[in-house]
Amino acid sequence: MKPFDFYAPSTVEETLALLDQYQNSVALIAGGTDLTLELNERKASPAVVIDLKPVRELDYIRVENGRFRIGSMTTHASLAGNEMIRQHVRLLHDATRQVGSPQIRNLGTIGGNIAQSSVAGDGLAACVALNADVTLRSVRGERTMNINDFLTGEGVQKRNSLAADELLTEISFPVPDPKHTATAFYKLAKRKSLAISVIAGCLVVTVDDDGICTAASMRAGALGRYPMRFEGAEAYLVGKKLTYNTMLETLPMMHDQVLEANRSRPWSVFYKKEGVQGVFKKLFADVLGQLGLEEVQA
Amino acid sequence: MNKITVHCTVNHKPVVVETEPNKRLLDLLREDLGLTSVKEGCSEGECGACTVIFNGDPVTSCCMLAGQAEGADIITLEGISVDGKPDLVQQAYMESGAVQCGFCIPGMILVTEALLAKNPNPTREEAKQALSGNLCRCTGYTKIVDAVLLAAEKMRGEASR
Amino acid sequence: MKRRGTGVGCMFYGVGNTGLPNPAAAFVQVLGDTSVHVTVGAADIGQGSSTMAASVAAETLGLNYEDIHVVWADTMYAPEGGATSASRQTFITGNAVKNACTQALGELKRTASEELNVPEEDLIFRDREIYSGKDDSIRMTYPALMAAMGKKGRLAVGAGYYNPKTTYLDPKDMSGVPYELYSYATCILEVEVDTDTGEVTLLKAVSAHDVGTPIGIKMVEGQIEGGTAMGTGFVISEKIDIDPKTLAIKNPTLSKYIIETSMDVPVVYPIVVSSEGEAGPFGAKGVGEPALIPSIPATVAAINDALGTDFTSTPIFPADIVKAWKEREAAAK
Amino acid sequence: MKEYAVLAQDHVKVDALEKVMGTAKYAADYQMPNMLYGGVFRSIVPHAYIKKLDLEKARALPGVACVLDHTAIPGKNRFGIIFKDEPCLVDDKVRRYGDAIAVVAAETQELVQEALDLIEVEYEELEAVSTFERAMEEDSPKVHGDTNVNVTKHLEYGNVDEAWETCDVIVENTYSTHILSHMFIEPDAGLAYLDEQGIMNVIASTQNPHYDRNEVAALLGVPQNRVRVKQATTGGGFGGKLDISVQLHCALLALYTKRPVKMVRSRTESTMVSSKRHPMTMKCKTGATKDGKLVAVDCYMTCDAGAYSSYAPAVIGRAPVHIVGPYDCPNVRCHAVFAYTNNPMCGAFRGFGVPQAAVCHEGQMNALAKALHMDPLEIRMINAHHVGSVIPTGQELTESVGFMDTLKQARDKAAEVMPEALERLKPE
8 A cells, every 4th residue: 555644534624624635535434445545556556645534424324305315434234224214215125225234234325335436336227216316515615416417517536526625425316216116136146145246126106096107217327337227118118007017118129228338348238128127027027017007027 | 654553343353453444344343353265256346255244234344444443343264253163153154054165154254243133033034134235255144044044043941041 | 948868987096006116104103091193195185185084093992992003104203104095095195004904913912912911913902901712711902902012111112004906008008907906886876957047956866885994974975966066067167168269278367167065966865885805995996086977877878868868078068968858849840 | 873872973073162262373363572474466467477576665664574575485495285287376377367576575565565566577478378269279378497388187987989889869969067166264374484393384374284394394295293283273265275374484484583473364365366167178979878877977077277286186086987976887987178268366275176077967867857758856767876886997896885865865855844845756
């Protein structure tokens, strides 16, 4: 590990001041499950490392004005163990409870997962499917933006909008209406624990009282740089009565889209384009069951 | 690079240690404090051999920096035994035949301790879940899970006495 | 769609090196207080060769397991042990320990015979006592025997070695005696295969192993359980990837080389089968490698059974499964 | 089974207490006063001559105690369990990615890394042989000497060619198995020091201390009783710690520095350079009568053994003997060819070629069962080894043949715990 100075501020204010002071030479530890390894392998060599763990004010899960508000330093374990999340946002519950291992879930945070914006970030994929907002703060002020815009932004690390002096502080999204909205997550991976997603399937669907789909969010992590959106499939479902067979009709669209996006990876494209269909079959069955519309074995 | 001073509780004793910040918690424990039961198997949070109990929860110490120990309560395998004798979990591991090469065992035992502190009566499935961040190449996990359940039984027996 | 399949895998395994000498040795001394030093060259890597040595010594000397202290794998003190490989240490080092103990028993028997007035061949050494096999009221304790040894200025020491009874194989056709004895096993294994994603869930495995005489039941079971995890992983998750240009291993880490976790392994039902024989110490044979082997073909067969495929190559990864299933469906149409 | 006083029951293993207490000392846990850390500079090309090696910058780094290449070796620079074909430090050419070229000892692990970064090497690259097929071509570069054939074996028993006529059913398949890694959880580690008597002490994670001792003695050019190898508590091996890992490098550095030198391989380095499981291809033809009795087996077996022999001669000796599996068969042929390539070195891995052979013989038994509409357990019972069986080397089995009992007991247990699974085995 190359030398660096270490800071462990206990408030957001102090953190922002340090970020302002050191700018590009800082690496933040939101959990350490990625950064510590990069430091140890000498792949990262920041002059300053700031540990965010003592910033307790960023560790919360609360509901305000119909929105879930989640502090960026909330661990995967806290999210997975949160009863409200489990009841209302199965997608996020299932995504966070399968991250890495129990030990990793005790360290890793949702904010770290989103800020890292890695290809196979399950928490990130879930938040994208939930169409969450993220809040970034710096000494210059605060901004809240949609997570999709966050990901396409050209920030300091090129992988998202975060500027050198900015801190991701909060993730928020509306509390889904349990009668009409169901969410589901399926992790396709090489083993049942300690696994990196091969495909992280995310589905959010909303129906009206007649079971007609009014909104659909279909995403999958690990299929491209950012969680892939199946817009054609989403559009196909909206306005239709939600049945398993109707949902299955979207599979060819997903197949084609994954094939198109992964043509440059001939060794993995076959499995990705077939696997994504298998993953979504399970998600379809899952949400239909949750909504009480249809019982399907997939 | 400025040195840092870390104040924490390790194995029930307060510790103040001056060290370099570019060190992992794993290195702090093994090198600065001589707690070599904490094993390094993968250096990437994958094998769980470097697991310690950190403020009550198991974490992989190869994924943490030394400075992150500030103010923490840390337990390693050295802090488990009672007066130099194996505690009930350690006894259960010995009796169940759960120990082969032993390299994963410190992590396994600490995870077991953390589990049983929160859930004194785990099912077999819950035990497997709890151990799912610790790789073992020798045992196929069966006898380790047996040990967790035996330890739980022993602890319940002791509690009801 | 989820489909289940069952597979059978069997094997036999020659214990020790193939058609080559591969001796191992042991030293033993019974001390004045009846505690024992056993020194072996065999490296114990957790499989339990030292525990085996203690068990065989205790059984041979008629002492308790707890009486034995084993020193192992230090070339300064320990005689040649050969490699911890080829499932050979129970058989070969075990026999070496037995031979060393038998030598130490020479003086012990002579002394006990004198003390008890019983012919040496009628003496039984068991559970820290020595008694006549013809009249078990004629007996003495081990401490009393060691006291008698001390008075007579005798030491209970032994050095022993064992080299399996094999021959070199004929270079022309490999004829000869490659191994002195063989271990056997049968595994029956059930999987569930998801034809959409190619995921394989390992359900249950029954694995029966002929180990001759088990030295320790849980030690044998532990080998079988661990071997089954490694054998199933052989087929469904483990593989070294080599970079085609540099020929470097691309996945040298535990995050990229996928071994099974506690959530992946099947429920294993180990069965310890015994068989009669004189070659091994008290009839014991090796199980270290046999423990692994049968679950490999059993897993291949179970996947084939689930899908109606004919996989003949390993590994069988999810992508291979999805591909084979699609081909099968296309052929069915 | 006889009644035993000690055996066939459960005792707490002799090493269990120290392992559950955390006091067991694995190689990386040793610390000695005045100890240095060692590291290895390795090739990043698979096949090359070394045109230039510059160690001076590394040597000049403060805190570096010594940097050595092959010229420092006082004794033999070739080792290997069966064939001595692997250098301790490359002297003629690089034969695989990760070949050891130079070793460094320094005051801290961090300094070792820095020193390794300062070593400069220029390669003259050669075509890398990456497949068995290429290795066997006449014009392929030769990894060692003048042929890439590492070992061949031929087993011949009965009369295979004449036997086919008497077969009612013949199945022919090609099986292939892949290259795997032991992935013991403890990466290789060890340390070496000269004691007050001038004896070279090596404490290492190993499965093979006496072999290690002999190799260290040969490297240093000293009698075997001037070297002591002590096995540290070893975190698994599965065959992967039978070859030399850090023993020679540590001893060489300790010899020159007169200080204890410890080396702990990273997970990556450990996996990169320790041996691997031999990938094999087995083309196999098996014939049987309509009752399911095996008549003949003919197998052609090839293998890419990688850059060094390691245990390849043991694997190729064992696999043909086991090619029929635990079954009686009067006519057997197995021809096996192992080749050198510039791929990772394959060696001993739990089973020595029998796991590979088992994929073949069990695949063939299942194929026969399918062709004959038999239960796979039944066809195995029909052919099972028993006392009096003769294996394809001509050896008669005289005792301790418990195969039939494993079949029956496995079947009975399966009937109890997985009846539907067992039912599925019955032919349709």
